[in-house]
Amino acid sequence: MMDSSIPYLSLAAGAVAVTAAVAPKVKARIELSRAKHRSLAGHSKMSRRISKLIPRYEFDIKEFFRSDGAPADIATRRQDGFFRLSALYQDRFAKSRAATAEAAAGISDLQFTQAYRVPFQYSRLVKDHLGAGSFMQASSGVTLTDLDGNTFYDLAGSYGVNIFGYDFYKDCIAGADKRAQTLGPVLGFYHPVVADNVKRLTELSGMDEVSFHMSGTEAVMQAVRLARYHTGQTHLVRFAGSYHGWWGDVQPGAGNPIAPHETYTLAEMSERTLHVLKTRRDIACVLINPLQALHPNSNAPGDSTLVDSSRQGKYDRAAYTEWLKKLREVCTERGIVLLFDEVFLGFRLAPGGAQEYFGVKADIVTYGKSLGGGLPIGVVCGKSRFMRRFRDEKPADICFARGTFNSHPYVMTAMDEFLSRLKSPNFSAIYNGLDGTWNGRARQLNDALAAKELPVHVSNLQSIWMVEYTSPSRYNWMLQYYLRAEGLALSWVGTGRFIFSLNYTDADFAEVSKRFVAAAEKMKQDAWWWNDGSITNKAIKRKILKEMLGHAFGRT
Numbered sequence: 180m181m182d183s184s185i186p187y188l189s190l191a192a193g194a195v196a197v198t199a200a201v202a203p204k205v206k207a208r209i210e211l212s213r214a215k216h217r218s219l220a221g222h223s224k225m226s227r228r229i230s231k232l233i234p235r236y237e238f239d240i241k242e243f244f245r246s247d248g249a250p251a252d253i254a255t256r257r258q259d260g261f262f263r264l265s266a267l268y269q270d271r272f273a274k275s276r277a278a279t280a281e282a283a284a285g286i287s288d289l290q291f292t293q294a295y296r297v298p299f300q301y302s303r304l305v306k307d308h309l310g311a312g313s314f315m316q317a318s319s320g321v322t323l324t325d326l327d328g329n330t331f332y333d334l335a336g337s338y339g340v341n342i343f344g345y346d347f348y349k350d351c352i353a354g355a356d357k358r359a360q361t362l363g364p365v366l367g368f369y370h371p372v373v374a375d376n377v378k379r380l381t382e383l384s385g386m387d388e389v390s391f392h393m394s395g396t397e398a399v400m401q402a403v404r405l406a407r408y409h410t411g412q413t414h415l416v417r418f419a420g421s422y423h424g425w426w427g428d429v430q431p432g433a434g435n436p437i438a439p440h441e442t443y444t445l446a447e448m449s450e451r452t453l454h455v456l457k458t459r460r461d462i463a464c465v466l467i468n469p470l471q472a473l474h475p476n477s478n479a480p481g482d483s484t485l486v487d488s489s490r491q492g493k494y495d496r497a498a499y500t501e502w503l504k505k506l507r508e509v510c511t512e513r514g515i516v517l518l519f520d521e522v523f524l525g526f527r528l529a530p531g532g533a534q535e536y537f538g539v540k541a542d543i544v545t546y547g548k549s550l551g552g553g554l555p556i557g558v559v560c561g562k563s564r565f566m567r568r569f570r571d572e573k574p575a576d577i578c579f580a581r582g583t584f585n586s587h588p589y590v591m592t593a594m595d596e597f598l599s600r601l602k603s604p605n606f607s608a609i610y611n612g613l614d615g616t617w618n619g620r621a622r623q624l625n626d627a628l629a630a631k632e633l634p635v636h637v638s639n640l641q642s643i644w645m646v647e648y649t650s651p652s653r654y655n656w657m658l659q660y661y662l663r664a665e666g667l668a669l670s671w672v673g674t675g676r677f678i679f680s681l682n683y684t685d686a687d688f689a690e691v692s693k694r695f696v697a698a699a700e701k702m703k704q705d706a707w708w709w710n711d712g713s714i715t716n717k718a719i720k721r722k723i724l725k726e727m728l729g730h731a732f733g734r735t
């Protein structure tokens with residue numbers, strides 16, 4: 180009896196030992212799962228899987244106008260409005276449309292953006308009838324002029340590059356051209372202006388060293404590689420919904436054909452995330468994109484994903500500042516590199532960027548976009564201890580980074596033009612009272628929209644805006660086409676992001692506001708926002724799911 184119990188005892192002891200060894204791992208794994216945001220943006224693997232399951236289906240011309248179950252008279256009003264708009268587009272944007280149609284077959288990017296301006300079910304009819312063209316011939320002040328000579332207020336903002344107005348960047352480039360001519364496009368050696376740029380960048384970022392790259396994506400790649408090299412840890416933490424360029428490790432969800440294995444996507448502004456940072460040992464860095472303060476844990480709010488009216492901005496400066504402070508604390512405590520990705524927001528909120536605006540210091544900061552003075556750029560600024568690419572004691576253990584066009588003389592002189600203007604005393608006045616100015620403008624537009632009982636609202640992080648819709652609808656994305664007809668140029672993501680340049684005067688803004696309200700009124704008259712009370716955001720989502728299942732299983 181005794182003998183036979185011994186193997187059981189040792190088995191049980193073994194089991195206890197295995198459990199004891201495995202339990203912390205299981206616990207850590209559970210904690211990691213609990214620190215994910217509950218939305219799809221918080222679940223990269225699942226989002227990639229689901230993206231592969233969604234079947235393509237398109238509404239024919241009849242369904243297009245009544246996909247929300249609207250009665251025939253409403254569908255007719257919508258259809259009339261749509262084709263009135265289409266006739267206007269054909270007439271007013273004839274040359275721009277023709278040039279775009281001719282070029283599209285050879286420009287993959289254009290094919291993509293044309294297809295994803297609106298939810299895919301509506302895409303074909305919209306593309307055929309409401310393409311305004313993707314070419315422009317001139318910019319001036321806050322406006323753009325297309326090939327037909329139409330002038331638009333620019334709300335696209337060149338992906339965020341345009342902070343100070345196009346004329347500012349034209350001057351930077353012209354100045355750069357003059358100063359770089361003598362050396363020309365010599366690479367590998369530096370134009371003398373590089374030293375000045377480094378001095379200015381270290382000053383404004385509060386960092387010790389700088390490296391130059393060709394795009395924001397590359398700057399982020401290098402920053403993460405350095406963090407891994409210096410911490411000896413593998414994983415980067417990014418927050419649900421945040422964009423850091425299109426490199427695989429920072430884009431783990433849909434859009435990337437393979438899953439990166441060293442990325443944790445966690446919920447932003449979450450105590451559970453802080454707990455994970457406090458307890459895991461494999462984290463090299465945490466990436467912050469401060470633009471997410473406008474819509475924490477949500478993807479960039481493009482109109483192609485605007486299937487109902489649940490999109491909401493939630494900017495709270497105090498709460499976001501508090502969050503960044505907590506992150507700073509835990510990263511310092513745990514030796515994790517805190518990386519501010521200011522490629523988008525750097526130089527927009529304050530001369531010292533998001534670090535200055537939120538009053539929190541990072542270990543490494545990436546910049547890009549505007550900093551090139553209108554030319555392509557990516558920059559990493561960091562503390563020496565994180566920027567070094569070799570080790571004295573282990574000469575073969577290096578952290579490699581190169582790039583043929585890094586420190587290009589024309590880009591470096593344009594950057595110097597940018598930074599010298601930024602430094603000049605009267606220029607800094609541009610930053611005075613920005614919160615007040617832009618919040619006031621948003622309020623002004625919201626009051627005008629409310630006065631006309633239009634179901635539209637804007638929210639903003641200073642000069643970056645997004646449009647929200649206050650009554651459930653499947654057709655909110657149509658507003659971008661009414662806006663274009665009123666002479667407002669939006670980027671291909673539609674009404675999810677307006678990027679104003681800071682040279683917008685009150686008079687310019689008043690004109691934009693007037694046109695915005697006019698566009699929304701016309702859209703309302705054309706019955707796109709019809710709702711008999713049965714349409715809720717939940718009901719819309721349920722209907723779309725039903726459509727998808729029907730198409731996936733051939734039951735349509």
Ligand SMILES: Cc1ncc(COP(=O)(O)O)c(C=O)c1O
Binds near residue numbers: 422425
């Ligand atoms: C925060 C952020 N990081 C990185 C990038 C990538 O920069 P680029 O497009 O220059 O590669 C972007 C671009 O929008 C960005 O917004």
